[in-house]
Amino acid sequence: MQEFLQHVVNGLLTGGGFALAALGLTLIFGVLNIVNFAHGAFYALGAYVALSFMGRTGLGYFLALVVSMVVVGAFASALDPLIFRRLRGKGELPTIIASMGLSLIMVDGIRLLWGAAPQYLESPYVTEVIRLGSIIINGQLALVFVVALLLVGALYLFIEKTWMGLQIRMLAQDEVAAQLMGVNIHRTAAATWAISGALTAAAGVLVLPVFALNPFVGDSAGLTSFAVVIFGGVGSVLGTVLAGFVLAIGQSLAEGYLISGITEIVAFTLMILVLILRPKGLLGKGA
Amino acid sequence: MSMLDVAHLTKHFGGVRALDDVTFSVASGEVVGLIGPNGAGKTTCFNVIAGALKPTSGTVKFAGTDVTGWSADRISRLGVARTFQNIAMFPELTVWDNVYAAAVTRMKAGYLQCVLGLPWARAEARTLESVVWDTLALVGLAEEADTVSSQLPYGYQRRLEIARALATRPRLILLDEPVAGMNASETADIMALIRKLRSEHTVLVIEHDMSLVMGVCDRVIVLDNGKKIADGEPDTVQRDERVIQAYLGGDIDAELIA
C-alpha cells in the first residue's frame, strides 16, 4: 500500500512538470493551430540559459529561472514574424516541417554553443528530501509541483482577466471573427509564442536539475507533451493540467509495477485512442 | 417512374430542426425547383439525399432503392450527382482533369487492370476522353480545358461543377444554387443548359433566382423552417398564401410577388 502511495505521490509531483511543459504546446496548438515540433527544444533551451546565467553571474537559481523565462520568451516571440506568420493559412504540413527544422536548428545550436557533454543545473532543492510519514518527497519535484501550480494559476488569471488574454481567447475561437473584432493577430500570435516559450523554459529549469543536461534532453519531453496535450484536449489549459497529472501518475504506476520503459508506449497508445474515440480529449477546445 | 422519394425526412442538429417531416417525390424526367427563404433547410435536404448527412429519421428512395443512411460515394455510384453551394473543385487540377477524374470513377475496368495497361482498359480510357470533351463542350468550357481550376472565373467554376456532375453519367442531378452570383446572360446560359439536360436526366434545383425557377421548372417545392409548405406548379405556388408569408417574413423577392 505504501509503495502504491509512493508511486502516486511521485506521479503527482512529476505531473506538475508534465503539465507545465505541455501548457506551452497546448497554447500554440489551440490558439495558433500550429503543431510545434520545436517544443522540446524550448524546454532544453530554458535549462541551458539558466545554466549560463548562473555560471556567468554567479547569481542564484530563482533569478536564473526568471531570466530564462524572459530570454526564451523573447526568442520565441521573434519566431512568429520570422517564420510562422508567413505560413498562416497554409495548412498543417508546412508548420510541422518548419517547426521540425527549427527544432534541429535549436538543438544543434545548443550543442554548438554549450557542447554535447553532460552538464548539471544546480538547484538548492535537488538534494532535499521531505518526509511525510513513510512517503519520501523529492525536494526538487516538490518545487516543480508548487511553482507549476503557481504558474498555471498566473496563466489562468492572465487569460481570463487581461486584454491580451481576451485577444488570445478570441483568436483561439475563430481567426476571421477575431480579426473583424479588431484583434491584432500578429501581436497576439507573438504574445502567445512568448508565453509558450516562457512556460516551457520554466519547466525545463525546474525539472532538469534532477537529470543531467544534454542538448537532446528535450526530445522525449517534447513528444510526451504531445500526448499530454491531445489527452487533455487541445487548447484547454485545465485539460492539459489534468492530463499532465493523470499521465504522470499512470506512468509512475506503470514504471513501478510493469516493465520500465513502457511509458512511451502507454502514453502514445493512450493518445491515439483519445484521437480515435474522443478527439476532444478530456476537456475539449476552449482555453 | 419515381426517381426520388423522400418520406418524412427529419434532421436535427442538436436543438435545431433543419428538416421537419419533409415528404415529396420527383418523377423521372422532371425538373423540380426547391426554394425557400434562407435557412429553410434546402441544402440540408440535398446533403441528406446525397448521403453527406444521415437523417435523424425518415427515408430516401432513389429509383425505388432505399438509400437512407448510405454513404455519399455509394449513392453517387447508384446514379446521383450533386453540385455544391460553396463550389468544391479540385483546385490544383486543370478543368480537364477535374472532369476526367469524375468520368474515371465509372469505368468498368478496375484499378489493377488500368495500372497493368490491359487493352480493354486502355480502350475504355480513350472512350472516356471523348466523353469528357463532349461534356466540356456541353457546358461551354472546352476552351478552358487546360486552365487550372482554381484560376477560373467564378461563373466558369460553377459550370465546371456541373460538368463534373455530368461526367458521372447520373440519372438524378442535384444542383445547389447553380446561378448564384451570376448575371442575367450567364443565368440564361445555365437555364438553356438545364433544358438540354432534361431529356436524359432528372433534375432537382435549389435556387433563389426566380427567373430560373419559373423559366425551367415543371414543379416547385417550397421549404420554410424545415417544413414543406407548398408543392405544385410554379404559377400556383407563386400565388400560395403561405409561400408569400414565408418570404415576407424572410427574403423578399420582388418577382415572386409579381
Place this chain on the structure above:
Amino acid sequence: MQTTVAQDAKTAISERARKSTRSSLLAIAVLALVIFAIPVFVGDSPYLMQVAVTTLFFAALAQSLNLVMGFAGVVSFAQAAFYGIGAYTSALIALHFGVGFWGGFVAALLMTFTLAIVLGLPTLRLGGPYLAIATIGLQVIIQSVLLRWTSLTNGPAGINNIVAPTLFGIQIRQGVSYYLMVAVWLLAIIVLLYRISRTRLGYELLATREAEGAALAIGVPVSRLRIAIFALSAALAGGTGSLYAHYIGSIDPYVFDLTLSATVLVMVLLGGRASIIGVTIGAAILTLLPEYLQAVSNYRMVLYGAGMVILTLFFPKGLAGLAILRRSIGRGTRTEPGGGVAGVDA
C-alpha cells in the same frame, strides 16, 4: 460542333500530352540508365557502393511515402516504422522458418500490408494535423515495441547473422550484385507509381487529396481507397526493409526512428508531392549531401534544419515547382492515354 478556339485548345492539349508522355518515359529511361550505370563507375570501391545502395534504399522509401502522401494527401510519419517491421519480419521469418530471403521478403510484404490496414482503419479517419500526430504516435509505439519486446526481437541487441539472398543458387552479397537487386526493386516501384499516376487510381487518389467531399460526391470510395493506399505504401516500405535487413546482415531498433521518418518525408517535400522523378532526385540529394558536406559536418544538423525551414517558406512545391523543370510538365490533360495527372512528372 466545336469553335475554333476549342479546337485549338484540344490540339494544344493533345500536343502537350504527347510531349508529356514522351518526356516522362524518357526521364524514367534516363533514370534507369543512370542507376544501372553507377556500378560501372564505382564498382571497385566498397564504400561508394554502400553509399549508392543506401541512396537506393532511401529513394525506395521516399517513393513509398510519395504514394500515400503525394497522391493521397496523407501525411505519415510512420514510414520508418513499416521499414523496420519489414526488416524484422523478414529477418525473423528467414531465421525461424528457414525459408531464406525470399520467404522473408514475402512475409515482410504481407505483414506490413496487414498491419497497416489494422492500424489504418481507425486512424485514417482523422483529419489534418491529428492524422499526422497519430502517425507519429504509431511510429513511436512501433519502435518502442521493437525495442522492448525482447523475447521476439532480441531488443536493443538486434538480430545478427541475417542470411543473404540466393538467386539460382548463387549467394547475393553486398556489392554490385545486391545493388542491382535493389535497383530492380526501386525501378519496379517507380514504374508502379508511374502507371498509377496515368490511370484511374491516380485520378481518384488526387480527387481524394484535393477535395474529399467532392470526391465522395463523384463516387470515389475515399476511406477504402485511403486505407488501401496506406497499406500498399507500407508494404513497399516493408519490402524495402526486407532488402535492407538481408543486405546489412544485422539490424537493431535504433535505426527505425522518428528522425528517419521525418527525413524520408522531407525527401518527398523536396522533390515535390506526387512528382516521381522529383522525389527520386530529392532522395538522392538528401542522402548524398551529408557525404559531401563532411567539411561542415559539424554544422550538418543546423544546415539541415535551416534547409527545412527555407523549403517550407520559399519552395512549398519542392523541386517540381521550379521553373526549369516545369518545361516538361504537361499540365496533365490528355487526348490519348498516357498524359498523366497534373504535376506528377518532372
